Amino acid sequence: MRTLRLFLYFTALVGLLLGISDSLSLALGGSTADSFLANGFVLLALGLGARFRCVGFVPLRASFLLLGFAGILPLLAGFAPLGAAFAAFFFLPLRAVGACISGILRQQPHHLSLLALASWCGWLLTTAWAPGLPGFLLLWLVAAILQRTLPTPEPEPSPPLAFLPLLPPAFSAAGIVLLFLALSPYLSLFDSGALPQDLRRGASLGMVFFLCWFTFGSGFANTPARKGIAALGSLALGLGWPYFVSNIAQLSSTENYFRWLGDPRLHNLFSFATRSVPEEHPVYVPILTCIGFALPSALTALVLRNAFARNHQDWGPYSLAPLLLGSGVAFLFCGFFAYPLFPYLGWIAGTTLVSAAMFFWWNLSLPKPLRWLGTASLLCCLYFPLHAAPALTFQHPLMDAYVWTPAPKPSNASWPQHDSLQTANYFSLPRYLLRNATPSQLALDRTFLFDDRNSLAAGLEKQGIREAEFLFAAALARNPQKICWVGPPNRQALQALKQRAPMELSVACDPPNLGRLALLNPISGESFPSLSIQPSLTRCEGPFDLVFMQGQAMWEQRHSLLRAEILRQAFLRLKEQGLCVFVASPEDFVPGILPQWIQEFKNIFPTTQVFLLPLAPTK
Amino acid sequence: MRFAIVGQRGVRNDVWALPWSDLASRLEELGLPLWNQEDLSALQLPTKDDLGNNPWLFRGPFRPVNLALADTAFRLVAENSLSQRAAAVCDELLPLVLQPSLLSFYAAEFSAQEYSVHDTYLQSNPLAIEVSEDALEKLMELTLLHPQAKTLHRTWAEVGVVLVELREIGWIQQYFQRLWQELGWQDAEIRLALAHAAMEMLDFDLALDHIHAILAQYPDFGPALELQHLAEKQEQVPRDAHAGHNHGD
Numbered sequence: 001m002r003t004l005r006l007f008l009y010f011t012a013l014v015g016l017l018l019g020i021s022d023s024l025s026l027a028l029g030g031s032t033a034d035s036f037l038a039n040g041f042v043l044l045a046l047g048l049g050a051r052f053r054c055v056g057f058v059p060l061r062a063s064f065l066l067l068g069f070a071g072i073l074p075l076l077a078g079f080a081p082l083g084a085a086f087a088a089f090f091f092l093p094l095r096a097v098g099a100c101i102s103g104i105l106r107q108q109p110h111h112l113s114l115l116a117l118a119s120w121c122g123w124l125l126t127t128a129w130a131p132g133l134p135g136f137l138l139l140w141l142v143a144a145i146l147q148r149t150l151p152t153p154e155p156e157p158s159p160p161l162a163f164l165p166l167l168p169p170a171f172s173a174a175g176i177v178l179l180f181l182a183l184s185p186y187l188s189l190f191d192s193g194a195l196p197q198d199l200r201r202g203a204s205l206g207m208v209f210f211l212c213w214f215t216f217g218s219g220f221a222n223t224p225a226r227k228g229i230a231a232l233g234s235l236a237l238g239l240g241w242p243y244f245v246s247n248i249a250q251l252s253s254t255e256n257y258f259r260w261l262g263d264p265r266l267h268n269l270f271s272f273a274t275r276s277v278p279e280e281h282p283v284y285v286p287i288l289t290c291i292g293f294a295l296p297s298a299l300t301a302l303v304l305r306n307a308f309a310r311n312h313q314d315w316g317p318y319s320l321a322p323l324l325l326g327s328g329v330a331f332l333f334c335g336f337f338a339y340p341l342f343p344y345l346g347w348i349a350g351t352t353l354v355s356a357a358m359f360f361w362w363n364l365s366l367p368k369p370l371r372w373l374g375t376a377s378l379l380c381c382l383y384f385p386l387h388a389a390p391a392l393t394f395q396h397p398l399m400d401a402y403v404w405t406p407a408p409k410p411s412n413a414s415w416p417q418h419d420s421l422q423t424a425n426y427f428s429l430p431r432y433l434l435r436n437a438t439p440s441q442l443a444l445d446r447t448f449l450f451d452d453r454n455s456l457a458a459g460l461e462k463q464g465i466r467e468a469e470f471l472f473a474a475a476l477a478r479n480p481q482k483i484c485w486v487g488p489p490n491r492q493a494l495q496a497l498k499q500r501a502p503m504e505l506s507v508a509c510d511p512p513n514l515g516r517l518a519l520l521n522p523i524s525g526e527s528f529p530s531l532s533i534q535p536s537l538t539r540c541e542g543p544f545d546l547v548f549m550q551g552q553a554m555w556e557q558r559h560s561l562l563r564a565e566i567l568r569q570a571f572l573r574l575k576e577q578g579l580c581v582f583v584a585s586p587e588d589f590v591p592g593i594l595p596q597w598i599q600e601f602k603n604i605f606p607t608t609q610v611f612l613l614p615l616a617p618t619k
Numbered sequence: 620m621r622f623a624i625v626g627q628r629g630v631r632n633d634v635w636a637l638p639w640s641d642l643a644s645r646l647e648e649l650g651l652p653l654w655n656q657e658d659l660s661a662l663q664l665p666t667k668d669d670l671g672n673n674p675w676l677f678r679g680p681f682r683p684v685n686l687a688l689a690d691t692a693f694r695l696v697a698e699n700s701l702s703q704r705a706a707a708v709c710d711e712l713l714p715l716v717l718q719p720s721l722l723s724f725y726a727a728e729f730s731a732q733e734y735s736v737h738d739t740y741l742q743s744n745p746l747a748i749e750v751s752e753d754a755l756e757k758l759m760e761l762t763l764l765h766p767q768a769k770t771l772h773r774t775w776a777e778v779g780v781v782l783v784e785l786r787e788i789g790w791i792q793q794y795f796q797r798l799w800q801e802l803g804w805q806d807a808e809i810r811l812a813l814a815h816a817a818m819e820m821l822d823f824d825l826a827l828d829h830i831h832a833i834l835a836q837y838p839d840f841g842p843a844l845e846l847q848h849l850a851e852k853q854e855q856v857p858r859d860a861h862a863g864h865n866h867g868d
Contacts, residue, residue, distance in 0.1 A: 022680035074679050130686035133679035192692035195685050279695060400695055454693065468649035469621055475638030475646070475653065476625060500641045555692040557685045564678040567626070574628040582624045586705035586729070590690050594708055595715055596671030598624055605626030609635070610664040612721045613621045614774050615650055 003114065006104070009146035010115050012139045013097070014122030016067065017042055019136040020090065023073040026565050027083030029538035031510045032426045032558070033338035036181075038087075040332030045091045047324030049098025063093035064147060068140040071133050077565030078572045080538050102320050104150070109319075112308055116213065120206045127199050166322040168227070168359040169307040172234050173326030174333075175353035176300050179241055181334055182345040183296065185424040186248040188452050189394060190257075190279075190288050193556040197285050204286035205297050212298040217305030224365075226306045231360035231378075233303035237296060238353030239381065241346050242388035248292045249394055257397035260291055279398070303356075334426075339511050339535065342425045350385025354378060393422065396433050398453065407432035407447045407522055421522055425511035427558060428452065432522045447522040449488065451514055454553040456488045465615045466550070467493040472613060473548050473581035474501070480545030484508060484573065486537055487550055487561060488518040491528050498528075505530040506544070508537040510558060537566060542573030551584030562597060567604045580605065583613075620705075620725050635659055652769035661761065661768035665717045702732035719761050721774070727754035748781050755794050766802050776808035783815045791816040807833045807840055814846055818855060826850045 024038035070090055076083040105111055129135060191197045220229040250256055261276035261284070270283060277284045308319050330352075334341060341348075358378040362371060396404040407421050422431035428451055435446040449457040458466045470493040474480055484506045485494075497503060505528070509515030512533040519528040534540050537547070547570040553559040561582065570580040582601075586594075601608040638646055638653055646653055653659055676684050694700065706729035713726050731751035758778065762771050775798060782791050795812050798804045814829035827850050833843040849856060 019680035026680070071679060126681050128686075130681050130683045132675035132681055132683045134675060136680045194689040194692040196689050197692075398695075464649045465621065468646060468651045469623060471638070471642055471646055471649070472623060472651060472653070473625075475642055476636055478636040479639065496645065497642075500639075500645070553693075555688045555690075560685060560688065562677050562684050562688070563682065571626070571628060577627065577629045580626040580628075583621050585621055586708040586725075587701040588691055589708045590687055590704060591707045591711045592673070593676070593684060593687060594622070594712055595666075596673050596676050598666060599669070599671035600677055601624050601626045602668070602670070606629065607627040607631040609625050610666055611623040611625065611659075611662045612664055612725070613623055613651060613662065614721055614725075614770060614777075615621055616777055 003111075005146060005149060006111060007114055007118050007121075009143060009150060010101075010118030011122045011125065012143035012146060013101075014119045015126045015139040016136070016143050017046075017094075017097075018123065018126055019139065020067060020070040020073075020094070023070050023136075024083070024087050024090075026074040026563070027076045027087065028080050029536035029569075030077065030563060030565060031535035031539075032428075033335050033535055036331045036335035036338070036426075038335075040328045040330075040335055041087065041091075042094060043324050043328030043331060045094035045328075046098035046101070047321050047326075047328050049095030049100075050102035050321035050324055052099040052102065061144075061148075063096035064140075064144045066090065066093045067097070068137060068144075071136050071140075074565050078538060078569040098321075098324065100147075105320055109308075112319075113213065113218070116304075117210065120202075120210070123202060124199065124206070127195060127202065130195065164359075165363065166325075168230065168322075168356055168363055169319075170322035170326035170329075171352055171356035171359055172230065172303050172307050173323040174330035175234065175238065175349055175356050176303065177327045177330035178334070178345060178349035178352055179237060179296065181330075181426055182241060182342075182349050183244060183248075183293070184427045185429040185452070186245070186292065186394070187289075187427065188556075189248065189252065189429060190398065191285050191453055192279070192553075193452060193454065193558070195555075195557065198557075200282065200285040201289045204289045205293060208290060208294045208297045209301045212301035213305050216298075217301050220302075221305050221308070227360050227364050230303050230306035231357040231364075233299050233306065234353045234360060235357035235378065235381065237299050237303065238350045238357060239384050240296070240299070241350050241353075241385065242390035244293075244296050245346065245390035245392075247295075249390070249392070251288070251291055252395040252397055254395065254397045261287065307360075339425055339513065342511075346388070346390065347386055350388065351382055354381050354385060357381075392424070394429065394431070396450070396453075403436045404433040404448075404450075405436075407434045410523060410525060421517070423513045423517060425513050428511050428514055430511075430514040430517045432517070449518055451488070451553070451559070454556060454559070456514075456518070456552050456559075458490065463492055466490045467496050468615050469550070469583045469613055470494070470548060471497060472611075473546060473579065473583070476581070477546040477579045478577075480579075482506075482542075482544045482575075483546045483548060484537065484540050484542070484544045484570075485548050485550075486566065486570070487552060487559065488514055489528075490550065491519055491521065494519075494528050506540045507533045508535070508540050509533060510535045537569040537573065540573060543575040543578065544573055545575055545578050547574060547578070547580040549580070549582040551582070551588045554584070554588055562593070564600050564604070567600055571604050647769075650773060652773055654769060655767075657765055657768045658770050661765040661770050662721065664712075664720050664722055666712075667715050667717060670715055699732050702729045706730040706732075719757075719764055721758075721761060723757040724754050724761065724774075727751055727757050748785075750778065750781055750785065750787065750790070752790065755790060759794055759797070762798070762802070772804065772806055772809075775804075776806060779808050779812035783812055786819060788816045788819045805832070805836070807837055807843065811842055811846070814843075814850070815856065818846070818850060821853075821855075823850045823853050 021035070021038045021042045024041060025035040028034035028037060067090065073083055073087060076086060101115065105115065131138065187201065188197065220226055251260070258276050266277055270277065270281065272278055272281055277287060304323070307323065358375050361374045361378055364371065393406055395406065409421055422429070430449065430451050432447045433450050435448060437446050448455055470490065474497050479501050480503060482504045486508045488509055489507050494505060507515040507530050512535055515533040519530060521527070532540065549561045551561060554562060567580065574580060598608070598610055634656055637643070637655065637659065643653055676682070691704070706726060709722055709726035709729060713722055716722055728751070731749040731754060733749055758774065765771055779795065791812050795809055798809050799813060810829040810833050814826045817826035817829065827847065830843050830847045830850060833840055834847070
């Protein structure tokens with residue numbers, strides 16, 4: 001019963017922490033980099049708290065009361081500095097929570113697996129349920145009630161700080177976070193990236209993770225070979241990252257894709273009517289996730305399980321703290337340096353993990369020459385992740401009415417050297433794909449912008465619609481001089497306006513390289529000039545005459561513009577008579593969404609009007 | 620069809636701005652003629668003040684809207700789920716709109732789509748689009764309110780192409796005759812639809828009257844020339860096409 005109570009407490013607590021991180025991210029602007037900063041902040045506070053043996057000199061119950069107020073952070077969206085300042089108040093309460101978790105684990109070290117399992121369940125619960133602010137408050141309440149039923153950890157004097165034992169788990173945690181982010185563009189390469197697909201992906205990755213955690217991980221964790229296994233696991237992850245990327249690139253070829261998904265045994269097992277497992281089938285995402293990511297997930301479980309102390313004396317009292325601190329620092333690093341860092345992230349992750357292996361080895365109870373020899377060998381291994389060059393061309397094996405291939409980079413002299421037609425970034429793989437065509441269409445522009453699996457560019461038939469709605473918005477804004485486009489911009493529509501009126505363009509697009517690619521002409525290499533491309537509207541400098549938003553692939557959380565915080569940010573960045581225009585088709589919504597979205601406009605803007613544009617595809 | 624939700628930072632005291640002439644020309648080319656306030660007002664959906672009661676849908680952590688929109692994700696075989704969803708969304712908004720609008724036409728139009736994977740309004744092939752009398756009634760109702768709105772002229776022209784393809788002669792006569800005679804519309808597309816209907820009824824003289832009226836206005840109007848050629852020979856339009864469209868491409 002006590003174990004069940006503790007499991008529920010951990011689950012609710014992790015849900016609460018995820019909610020705090022999400023709230024903080026929204027307050028900072030809502031971009032991917034902002035979410036890294038928020039995650040880093042929360043993990044750092046928890047990690048610093050986990051160093052303490054009790055509650056980190058902060059009253060635990062009062063801390064819990066304060067944490068619930070994190071739900072109001074999104075109201076500060078648009079005032080990023082104020083949001084960050086307000087978030088600082090949550091640092092001490094979060095630290096107290098870290099100390100509490102650490103105290104519980106110190107009393108019962110076997111509850112580590114319970115914490116890991118509950119963390120996974122907490123993520124699954126909040127993803128599958130999407131309960132909004134009321135759910136966040138409910139999780140807060142449940143965690144607070146359950147915490148009262150748990151025995152308070154006894155205060156103990158803090159032990160002296162030993163630096164060296166902190167390094168292996170801290171480096172391995174940081175490396176794992178960096179590796180996860182380096183692989184993140186390929187996570188939803190073959191599916192829509194909608195929340196149910198993310199849920200299936202998370203569930204299947206978690207199953208692989210815990211399978212390894214409870215078998216090999218736990219098996220070695222109670223043996224003297226623990227540190228050696230952790231070192232080997234870190235080394236395998238560090239050296240293997242180019243292989244993980246290449247594996248996904250290979251899977252994306254039509255031949256490999258259909259070899260896996262069209263396997264007759266799968267046909268017999270699941271009885272689907274198509275040539276291969278269809279995208280909508282519940283096992284589609286788990287199969288591809290396991291093929292692409294099972295190995296890194298299993299190795300991660302092996303490293304993390306063995307990075308923890310077997311007893312109090314082994315790593316000292318800091319078993320949880322370095323893991324949290326390492327991952328927190330990694331998130332903050334990616335948050336601060338964000339998008340320009342991504343091309344080097346694989347190398348950084350590889351060297352961090354090899355360094356972790358080196359530190360694990362150094363901490364082994366071995367004869368000194370052997371320790372030196374092993375460490376020196378591992379130092380030499382750093383050469384490999386630094387010089388790895390994984391294959392970076394990803395095919396598009398999914399077929400609809402057409403066959404798609406990566407668009408070739410034109411070989412004309414005017415093409416900018418640094419520009420590519422495929423640029424990966426956090427959780428995003430923007431690229432131009434070429435659509436097959438009948439001979440009569442071969443002369444037409446058949447390149448389309450995709451982000452992962454989702455097409456963002458309008459087809460030839462719908463380009464007129466995209467242009468018309470943007471020109472309509474520009475007309476209502478009375479010849480706008482300064483425009484901000486939120487989301488991936490439409491180059492042709494912008495050119496149509498620029499031919500008729502001078503304008504200055506800013507783009508808010510996450511990640512910015514997606515916006516950059518959208519502004520690029522894939523045939524001539526010319527780019528539409530813009531003042532700046534920022535990951536969120538918060539970072540765009542107004543005031544604007546027109547803030548334009550076009551609903552595209554809104555089923556993917558990253559592309560969804562349906563956030564009240566964005567409207568508030570737009571309001572703050574408009575000139576006195578400036579307009580914010582949002583356009584979407586009725587089939588982009590489901591019942592229950594559109595009236596409330598119009599209401600959000602009415603709540604924020606003094607004047608709101610809905611127009612219906614009777615635009616038909618070009619015949 | 621697209622919704623445009625427009626929010627203005629300041630309070631609006633006057634009417635909405637119209638596009639300047641260069642922009643208006645381009646918009647007309649793209650199928651959105653906006654030359655005067657009536658054109659624009661035919662597109663407006665004045666809504667009630669209170670539209671929703673779920674303030675947490677779009678705000679805060681774990682936004683429920685992200686899960687709700689998962690159903691809109693791309694599907695390889697979407698069948699007519701797009702038009703069904705569009706119809707449901709329009710139907711939901713309809714009671715919240717204060718006066719007759721194009722929304723009621725589109726809601727009825729989306730609801731009329733019944734069949735296969737190709738049977739959505741997103742199809743550019745008019746043969747794949749269903750039309751209902753209810754939708755036409757709604758469009759006529761709005762047309763009587765804004766008889767000179769060019770946006771409605773354009774919508775009727777689009778509807779005309781579909782009705783001709785579907786050989787819905789009764790509806791062409793019922794609605795297009797009214798547009799021509801009662802409202803005095805002389806659009807080439809309206810007269811062309813009436814010419815088609817006349818030819819279907821083997822009334823080649825009437826068809827030629829309509830065609831000559833079009834050609835007097837636009838001497839090079841291809842579909843009219845093609846139809847004239849058939850009408851003079853007293854031949855009907857081939858069953859799988861109508862003048863001006865070649866589905867063989």
